[in-house]
Amino acid sequence: MKxxxxxxxxxxxxxxxxxxxxxxxxxxxxxxxxxxLEAAAAMGYVPNQSGRxxxxxxxxxxxxxxxxxxxxxVDGDTFFLTVFDGVQTVLGRHGLDLVALxxxxxxxxxxxxxxxxxxxxxxxxxxxxTQRHDPRIDFLADRSIPFIALGRSLTxxxxxxxxxxxxxxxxxxVDRFVARGHRxxxxxAPASEVNLGYVLIDSYRRALARHGLPFDPALVLRSPQxxxxxxxxxxxxxxxxxxPTAILMTGEMLSIGLYRGLIEAGVIPGRxxxxxxxxxxxxxxxxxxxxxxxxxxxxLGIALAEALLATFPAYAEHYPVGTTxxxxxxxxxxxxxxxxxxxxxxxxxxxxxxxxxxPI
Amino acid sequence: MKxxxxxxxxxxxxxxxxxxxxxxxxxxxxxxxxxxLEAAAAMGYVPNQSGRxxxxxxxxxxxxxxxxxxxxxVDGDTFFLTVFDGVQTVLGRHGLDLVALxxxxxxxxxxxxxxxxxxxxxxxxxxxxTQRHDPRIDFLADRSIPFIALGRSLTxxxxxxxxxxxxxxxxxxVDRFVARGHRxxxxxAPASEVNLGYVLIDSYRRALARHGLPFDPALVLRSPQxxxxxxxxxxxxxxxxxxPTAILMTGEMLSIGLYRGLIEAGVIPGRxxxxxxxxxxxxxxxxxxxxxxxxxxxxLGIALAEALLATFPAYAEHYPVGTTxxxxxxxxxxxxxxxxxxxxxxxxxxxxxxxxxxPI
DNA sequence: ACTGGTTCCGTAAACGTTTACGATGCTATA
DNA sequence: TATAGCATCGTAAACGTTTACGGAACCAGT
Numbered sequence: 048m049k050x051x052x053x054x055x056x057x058x059x060x061x062x063x064x065x066x067x068x069x070x071x072x073x074x075x076x077x078x079x080x081x082x083x084l085e086a087a088a089a090m091g092y093v094p095n096q097s098g099r100x101x102x103x104x105x106x107x108x109x110x111x112x113x114x115x116x117x118x119x120x121v122d123g124d125t126f127f128l129t130v131f132d133g134v135q136t137v138l139g140r141h142g143l144d145l146v147a148l149x150x151x152x153x154x155x156x157x158x159x160x161x162x163x164x165x166x167x168x169x170x171x172x173x174x175x176x177t178q179r180h181d182p183r184i185d186f187l188a189d190r191s192i193p194f195i196a197l198g199r200s201l202t203x204x205x206x207x208x209x210x211x212x213x214x215x216x217x218x219x220x221v222d223r224f225v226a227r228g229h230r231x232x233x234x235x236a237p238a239s240e241v242n243l244g245y246v247l248i249d250s251y252r253r254a255l256a257r258h259g260l261p262f263d264p265a266l267v268l269r270s271p272q273x274x275x276x277x278x279x280x281x282x283x284x285x286x287x288x289x290x291p292t293a294i295l296m297t298g299e300m301l302s303i304g305l306y307r308g309l310i311e312a313g314v315i316p317g318r319x320x321x322x323x324x325x326x327x328x329x330x331x332x333x334x335x336x337x338x339x340x341x342x343x344x345x346x347l348g349i350a351l352a353e354a355l356l357a358t359f360p361a362y363a364e365h366y367p368v369g370t371t372x373x374x375x376x377x378x379x380x381x382x383x384x385x386x387x388x389x390x391x392x393x394x395x396x397x398x399x400x401x402x403x404x405x406p407i
Numbered sequence: 408m409k410x411x412x413x414x415x416x417x418x419x420x421x422x423x424x425x426x427x428x429x430x431x432x433x434x435x436x437x438x439x440x441x442x443x444l445e446a447a448a449a450m451g452y453v454p455n456q457s458g459r460x461x462x463x464x465x466x467x468x469x470x471x472x473x474x475x476x477x478x479x480x481v482d483g484d485t486f487f488l489t490v491f492d493g494v495q496t497v498l499g500r501h502g503l504d505l506v507a508l509x510x511x512x513x514x515x516x517x518x519x520x521x522x523x524x525x526x527x528x529x530x531x532x533x534x535x536x537t538q539r540h541d542p543r544i545d546f547l548a549d550r551s552i553p554f555i556a557l558g559r560s561l562t563x564x565x566x567x568x569x570x571x572x573x574x575x576x577x578x579x580x581v582d583r584f585v586a587r588g589h590r591x592x593x594x595x596a597p598a599s600e601v602n603l604g605y606v607l608i609d610s611y612r613r614a615l616a617r618h619g620l621p622f623d624p625a626l627v628l629r630s631p632q633x634x635x636x637x638x639x640x641x642x643x644x645x646x647x648x649x650x651p652t653a654i655l656m657t658g659e660m661l662s663i664g665l666y667r668g669l670i671e672a673g674v675i676p677g678r679x680x681x682x683x684x685x686x687x688x689x690x691x692x693x694x695x696x697x698x699x700x701x702x703x704x705x706x707l708g709i710a711l712a713e714a715l716l717a718t719f720p721a722y723a724e725h726y727p728v729g730t731t732x733x734x735x736x737x738x739x740x741x742x743x744x745x746x747x748x749x750x751x752x753x754x755x756x757x758x759x760x761x762x763x764x765x766p767i
Numbered sequence: 768a769c770t771g772g773t774t775c776c777g778t779a780a781a782c783g784t785t786t787a788c789g790a791t792g793c794t795a796t797a
Numbered sequence: 798t799a800t801a802g803c804a805t806c807g808t809a810a811a812c813g814t815t816t817a818c819g820g821a822a823c824c825a826g827t
Contacts, residue, residue: 050783061807066785076805093525097460098783101812106457110506115492127488132475135511144523146470147507151495163504165453167813274692300689307692329660329689332634332667410813421777426815436775458813461782527783770827777820783812790807797800 054092058082069094100167109138109355110169112148114156114176125328126299126344127175130197133348134173141362143170157182164192171355173197177208179242195355200242205370207354209347212374213243216297216340217250218257219379220323224293225258228389229321233266233291235280235301244269247297266291272298274307281308284320292389293321301325306333322384325377335383342377350375414452418442429454460527469498469715470529472508474516474536485688486659486704487535490557493708494533501722503530517542524552531715533557537568539602555715560602565730567714569707572734573603576657576700577610578617579739580683584653585618588749589681593626593651595640595661604629607657626651632658634667641668644680652749653681661685666693682744685737695743702737710735 048056055062060079067075068083075083086092100106111134113127127147135145148169150159160183163169170193174183177198187194188204196208217234224232234251237244252262268283270276277300284294285308296302302324309316316322317335324330326339350373357366408416415422420439427435428443446452460466471494473487487507495505508529510519520543524532530553534543537558547554548564556568577594584592594611597604612622628643630636637660644654645668656662662684669676676682677695684690686699710733717726 052783062784063786063808064806067806070785072786074805079805091521091525093522094785095461095783096526096528097457097466098812099785100457101455101461101782101814102784102786104812113488115488115495128473128475131509132512135475135509136513139511139513145509145511147509149491149495149505149507151499151505152492153496153499161451162453165451166456168456274688278692303689303692307694310694328634329663332638332663334667334670412813422814423778423816424776427776430815432816434775439775454815455813458782459815461784461812462814462816464782768827770825772823772825774823775821778818780817781815785811787810788808791805792803793805794803795801797798 050095050098051092054083054086054090057090058086106168106170107142108144108146108169109134109171109173109352110146110148110163111173112150112156112160112163112175114150115152129344130348130351133345133350134352135348137349137352137356141356141365157186161186164190171195171359173351173355177242178240179245180240181242193355193358195351195358197351198242199246199372207358207370208372209351209354209375210246210373211243211342212376213247213297214250214253215374216377216379217247217254217295219340220295221251221254221258223323223379223385224295224321225260227293227321227385227387228391229291229293230260230389231263231266231289231291231293232260233268233284233287233294235268235270235277235294235296235298235305237272237298238269238276239271243297251295265289268294270301273300274304277301277304277306278308279304281305281312281314285309285312285314291320292387293323293385296322296324299325299327300329302330302333302337302339306337316384317382317386319387321387323379324384326380333384338382338385339380340377341380342375347375410455410458411452414443414446414450417450418446466528466530467502468504468506468529469494469531469533469712470506470508470523471533472510472516472520472523472535474510475512489704490708490711493705493710494712495708497709497712497716501716501725517546521546524550531555531719533711533715537602538600539605540600541602553715553718555711555718557711558602559606559732567718567730568732569711569714569735570606570733571603571702572736573607573657574610574613575734576737576739577607577614577655579700580655581611581614581618583683583739583745584655584681585620587653587681587745587747588751589651589653590620590749591623591626591649591651591653592620593628593644593647593654595637595654595656595658595665596627596629597632597658598629598636599631603657611655625649628654630661633660634664637661637664637666638668639664641665641672641674645669645672645674651680652747653683653745656682656684659685659687660689662690662693662697662699666697676744677742677746679747681747683739684744686740693744698742698745699740700737701740702735707735 051062051065055065064075065083068080138145148163150156172192172194175197177196177200179201181200181202184200184202184204184206196206199208199210221232236247248267255262268280270280296305314320324337324339326341330337330339353366354371356362357368411422411425415425424435425443428440498505508523510516532552532554535557537556537560539561541560541562544560544562544564544566556566559568559570581592596607608627615622628640630640656665666676674680684697684699686701690697690699713726714731716722717728
């Protein structure tokens with residue numbers, strides 16, 4: 048004998064009453080409710096997930112889909128573990144559980160999603176690393192599965208989303224660079240089809256235009272969003288004909304590899320080139336200290352969870368119903384890596400002048 | 408109409424036949440099987456997880472339990488994402504799915520495990536960060552849930568495990584240090600009750616004894632296993648009365664913070680102190696290059712999954728049944744950080760001699 | 768024509784819950 | 798006393814699958 052029946056037999060009452068007692072239904076006496084709760088705790092009873100889900104049509108599980116393997120761009124991540132923690136604290140308050148749905152590097156993300164959602168495995172979803180055009184959004188919207196995206200997409204089905212504020216980052220960074228006299232400002236963009244790359248370049252382009260600076264495609268450096276990418280980027284940067292005097296790194300890990308490459312070449316951030324990057328626990332240990340955009344990823348997780356719950360009618364009392372689409376602010380924190388000043392008006396340093404006039 | 412019934416009605420056959428066709432049962436004609444599979448694909452049918460699990464008593468889901476939040480010791484993790492990927496590739500071959508069970512920083516890990524396992528949520532489990540005494544092992548063994556531990560524990564219920572080979576690490580590192588003349592060798596150990604700390608210190612102690620060196624408790628430095636911990640450790644190290652000339656860092660992230668702290672103090676790894684650490688994508692960008700223990704975490708994930716499946720009688724054909732308990736080898740890879748030589752026999756450098764004779 | 772065997776398929780029970788419904792006993796009121 | 802209302806509980810159906818069982822149809826051999 049197992050499950051709720053064991054409990055019922057032990058207490059000599061019906062399984063219906065046990066269930067009502069456990070679920071806080073009103074039509075059960077306080078006396079029996081007490082006995083049931085006591086016995087349940089004593090016998091370590093936990094309702095079977097499948098039985099409950101089958102009957103209720105709801106699983107109380109929220110999935111956070113991420114891709115494993117190191118080819119995803121984001122390697123080395125406090126990122127997800129921290130966001131998870133924020134999401135979990137909100138969901139836990141409502142008896143919901145968070146699990147990470149791990150799409151292996153050998154499986155197609157769209158097929159994976161279809162499989163796991165088709166199974167009726169989760170009540171809601173958080174998807175991340177949204178692509179410029181993302182079939183997952185269409186799929187989830189078609190099935191009207193509650194979900195929220197961490198990242199915007201051109202695929203717009205009215206879904207809620209949060210996204211890091213790349214507009215703000217590009218704007219503030221370019222403003223600061225220009226104020227220090229920089230005119231050749233590079234930007235690091237992801238090599239994949241992830242949408243944030245496009246958003247970033249657009250924002251960067253508009254920020255340049257606002258200052259009357261030309262857009263030079265050669266200054267958009269593409270690479271995987273990890274340290275190795277940052278290292279490769281330093282090489283690409285130093286090899287450019289007309290070397291930029293400033294660079295904005297929006298990938299979390301990029302700056303670490305970039306520093307390594309620059310310093311190896313004798314180019315000191317903050318002195319020979321201005322760098323602004325993204326903060327993370329690793330970047331805190333860079334030297335010279337990195338001028339960086341910071342934010343609380345745990346709070347982002349909390350916001351994500353609340354916005355997701357707001358799409359459930361059942362939680363309308365706690366979270367005002369509605370779809371939130373919001374840029375997640377990052378604050379620019381001073382470091383040493385952007386302190387370089389560019390002398391006004393064509394007074395280029397000899398080495399740069401040399402580079403600039405090199406034939407072809 | 409939903410689920411298998413919709414499919415059956417559409418094809419004008421019974422749901423039993425549909426189920427048999429989909430599950431590859433022999434007693435269904437090839438013709439109808441073809442029709443069923445075609446229709447299933449066309450209509451995007453995926454069997455409901457709850458219904459199937461309820462009937463079969465098995466979920467085809469393996470859980471990998473980790474703790475979120477940054478206070479867990481391991482922050483900054485390629486680690487888990489890489490191991491996940493290895494596990495996933497093996498499980499995927501057998502139609503099993505891996506999900507990460509995220510225990511929030513606000514919930515007790517033991518209670519979390521009881522809850523999620525009691526629900527019958529998973530067929531098997533991988534637990535990590537095993538404690539010196541770990542109630543989770545007793546719980547899982549009592550319920551005879553198939554599981555494997557990433558990490559040893561004094562709680563021995565005959566469970567299979569893999570663990571990083573800290574014996575080998577301590578032995579090789581101490582050997583190398585001693586060969587270069589070091590006699591005061593420090594070791595970094597985690598501050599928590601996680602078992603690897605005890606294993607590590609034991610191994611370190613034995614390795615010292617083998618060379619006739621005394622064990623000095625002051626040389627065992629405890630800290631959280633992250634960069635901040637490494638940074639703090641550099642301070643503690645430099646503040647020691649009799650400063651060690653070598654240090655072994657077994658935490659993945661420690662070396663990064665340690666480097667920062669040492670270099671700030673003008674102490675160059677490999678020149679002024681010998682350092683051996685653990686490799687990871689971030690440590691690849693340290694300068695001077697880190698002499699480090701390396702391994703393939705993806706292969707570790709594969710091994711974990713195979714050893715877990717070996718405990719399922721159902722997979723006896725693929726994986727020889729039996730419980731494997733094995734140390735996962737790490738190979739020592741040369742870098743510059745351990746190149747420092749200590750002059751033989753009491754010929755201490757002035758500064759070190761000064762430190763050693765300082766009163767109290 | 769009868770038997771036995773094979774192939775294919777439908778029927779129905781079962782998994783562990785939740786919950787609508789009805790039954791029972793009690794109290795209060797007329 | 799009869800009735801209505803209430804509190805409490807048991808009964809049974811339902812959720813979507815899988816699978817043991819049996820039945821129908823067919824063929825081969827006697």
